[in-house]
Amino acid sequence: SRKRRHAVCYRQGPKCSRSCRQGCHPSVNPVSILSLPLPELSKKLRDGSLPPDHVFYAYVGKALQIATETNCITEFLQESESQLRKVKLMERQGLLYGVPVSIKDSIDCQGHDSTLGFIKHLNKPAAEDSVVVQVLKRQGAIPFVKTNVPQSLISYDCKNLIFGQTRNPLLYTRSPGGSSGGEGALVGGGGSILGIGTDVGGSLRFPAAFCGICAIKPTGNRLSKRGVMSGIVGQKAVAAAVGPMAKDVESLALCLRALLCEDMFSLDSTVPPLPFNQEVYSSTEPLRIGYYETDFFTMPSPAMRRAVRETKQLLEEAGHTLVPFELTNVDHVVFNYCVRGMFTDGGRSFVKNFKGELEKGSTALFLWLAKAPHWLKTLLCWISKPFVRSISFYTVDEVWNLHQEIEDFRHQFIAQWNKLNLDVMLCPMLGPAFGIGYPAKLSVAVSYTMLYNALDFPAGVVPVTLVTDEDEEQLKGYRGYYQDWWDRTLPKAFRGGVGMPVAVQCVALPWQEELCLRFMKEVETLSLKKNSFF
Incomplete structure (x- = not known):
C-alpha cells in the first residue's frame, strides 16, 4: 500500500524513492524528529518549523519497525492520512497540533473494532470516536494506530488469540505488561510519542514500568470514559481510568493540559470541569x-x-x-475489595464474555475458578489464599x-x-x-x-x-x-x-x-x- 511504501522509504531519509508522492524533504532527518521530546516537537509543529507530514511519516515508519519487532499494533487508522491533510489546512492551533498519537484497542475510534482480544468483536466497528479521541483531534492530534491488549483486559500481560503475543521492546523474552501492553511496547520502542490507555488495576502503570517509560492513572472520572470499552462492564467497586503514556513526565503534563479543556467537559458533562492547574504543576x-x-x-x-x-x-x-x-491489611484490600468487588456476581459477567471464544491464555485460571461449583471454591479456600472465596456470588x-x-x-x-x-x-x-x-x-x-x-x-x-x-x-x-x-x-x-x-x-x-x-x-x-x- 502507499502508506507502507512511504513508511519504508521515509525511514531512509535522503534516499526517499521517486515513487513516493507524499512530499518528503531530504533535509529533514527522521532520526532527529524521533529524538525530540513531545513539548519541543509540539512547539516546532505549531510554529511551523516542522511540517506535520514529516513528523507523521517519521512515526509511521518507526511504528512499522517496532510493530515488526514486538507485535504491538493491531491496526493502522487509514483515515489518519485524511486527518493529516485536514491538519495541514488548519491554523496551527491546538496544544497537540500535528502530533501522531497511538490508541489502545479498547478505546473507540470511528470505523474500527474495539476487540478486547475477543474474536466475536471483530468486524463490529465503532459508530463514533470516544470522547477522548474526539478531544485529541480537536487539539490537532492525529490518532494513527490502535495497539494490542490481553484478551478481556483483565491481565497484565499482552496476548490474545487474534493478534498474538506482544513482546517487550527492551528484551523480547519479557512481557511488555498490560493491559495497555501494546501502548507500552510502541511508546517504549520509540514508535509513538504519546499513547492513550486505560487502567483498572495497573494497566497503564505495568506497561510503563516494564518498558521504561512514564504513565499516569488519573482519578477515575478526571478524563471521560465514554466510548471506552471495559473488561467487566458495570462494576463500580474498583475505579477504572483513562490516561496517557509517554517517555517523560513533561509529555504527560502536556497531554493532560490538552485534554482537560472545554471540549472534554462539554462532550461529557459527567466529567468535572477542572482545567489543568499549571500553578500546582510548576x-x-x-x-x-x-x-x-x-x-x-x-x-x-x-x-x-x-x-x-x-x-x-x-x-x-x-x-x-x-x-x-x-500499610496494613493489604491482603484484605486485594481479596475482599478488589477481587470480590470485580467478581461480585461470581464471575458470571466475566465468563459470559468468553462464550463462543477459545478459552486459552492468561485468563484460563480466572475462568476455571469462576465456573467452579461453590463446594469446590469452599474447599480450595482452605488450602490457598482467599482468592477463590472472592469469586463467589453475593446478595444485594x-x-x-x-x-x-x-x-x-x-x-x-x-x-x-x-x-x-x-x-x-x-x-x-x-x-x-x-x-x-x-x-x-x-x-x-x-x-x-x-x-x-x-x-x-x-x-x-x-x-x-x-x-x-x-x-x-x-x-x-x-x-x-x-x-x-x-x-x-x-x-x-x-x-x-x-x-x-x-x-x-x-x-x-x-x-x-x-x-x-x-x-x-x-x-x-x-x-x-x-x-x-x-
Whole structure:
C-alpha cells in the first residue's frame, strides 16, 4: 500500500524513492524528529518549523519497525492520512497540533473494532470516536494506530488469540505488561510519542514500568470514559481510568493540559470541569512525602526496594521531607475489595464474555475458578489464599455492604495521610518486567497498583534505575511473606532482568493529578541527574 511504501522509504531519509508522492524533504532527518521530546516537537509543529507530514511519516515508519519487532499494533487508522491533510489546512492551533498519537484497542475510534482480544468483536466497528479521541483531534492530534491488549483486559500481560503475543521492546523474552501492553511496547520502542490507555488495576502503570517509560492513572472520572470499552462492564467497586503514556513526565503534563479543556467537559458533562492547574504543576515548594518499601503482601524484588530507598535519599538531599507510611491489611484490600468487588456476581459477567471464544491464555485460571461449583471454591479456600472465596456470588445486601466498606477504607486511608500532613506518597512499583507467561501465573502481584484503583487516587510511574548484578544475586534469598506457590514463583518471574528498568510509583489524593505530576517530575529530574543511562 502507499502508506507502507512511504513508511519504508521515509525511514531512509535522503534516499526517499521517486515513487513516493507524499512530499518528503531530504533535509529533514527522521532520526532527529524521533529524538525530540513531545513539548519541543509540539512547539516546532505549531510554529511551523516542522511540517506535520514529516513528523507523521517519521512515526509511521518507526511504528512499522517496532510493530515488526514486538507485535504491538493491531491496526493502522487509514483515515489518519485524511486527518493529516485536514491538519495541514488548519491554523496551527491546538496544544497537540500535528502530533501522531497511538490508541489502545479498547478505546473507540470511528470505523474500527474495539476487540478486547475477543474474536466475536471483530468486524463490529465503532459508530463514533470516544470522547477522548474526539478531544485529541480537536487539539490537532492525529490518532494513527490502535495497539494490542490481553484478551478481556483483565491481565497484565499482552496476548490474545487474534493478534498474538506482544513482546517487550527492551528484551523480547519479557512481557511488555498490560493491559495497555501494546501502548507500552510502541511508546517504549520509540514508535509513538504519546499513547492513550486505560487502567483498572495497573494497566497503564505495568506497561510503563516494564518498558521504561512514564504513565499516569488519573482519578477515575478526571478524563471521560465514554466510548471506552471495559473488561467487566458495570462494576463500580474498583475505579477504572483513562490516561496517557509517554517517555517523560513533561509529555504527560502536556497531554493532560490538552485534554482537560472545554471540549472534554462539554462532550461529557459527567466529567468535572477542572482545567489543568499549571500553578500546582510548576510549584517548587518542598514536599512532605510519605513512603513505604513494601506492602507486606507481595515481597518486593531487591531492585524494587533499592529503587524506593535511592529515590527517598535523592528527595531528602533535594530538601523534601520523607515520612514513613505503614500499610496494613493489604491482603484484605486485594481479596475482599478488589477481587470480590470485580467478581461480585461470581464471575458470571466475566465468563459470559468468553462464550463462543477459545478459552486459552492468561485468563484460563480466572475462568476455571469462576465456573467452579461453590463446594469446590469452599474447599480450595482452605488450602490457598482467599482468592477463590472472592469469586463467589453475593446478595444485594452484601454488595451494598462491600461498597460501604470500600468507602470507609478510603476515608480511613485519607485520615492516616492527613494525620501525617502528607502532600504525596512514594511507593514501590512491580518490576523488573516479568518473563513472558508469568503475569498469568501471578495475578496476586497486582497489589502495589490495584490498591490505588480501590482508593481511586491518581498514581503515576517513573523509571529510576536499572536492575544490577547485585540485585540478581540478592534475588536468590527471596522467600516472600507466605512461602506459598505464588511466593515460590515470583523470583522466577523476576530472574534474568539485569539491565531492565525499575520504576517507582508516585501517588496523590483524588483530583490532584497536577500535584502527582509535579512529584513525578521531581523524581524524574533527580534520577536523571544521578543516572546517565536514562
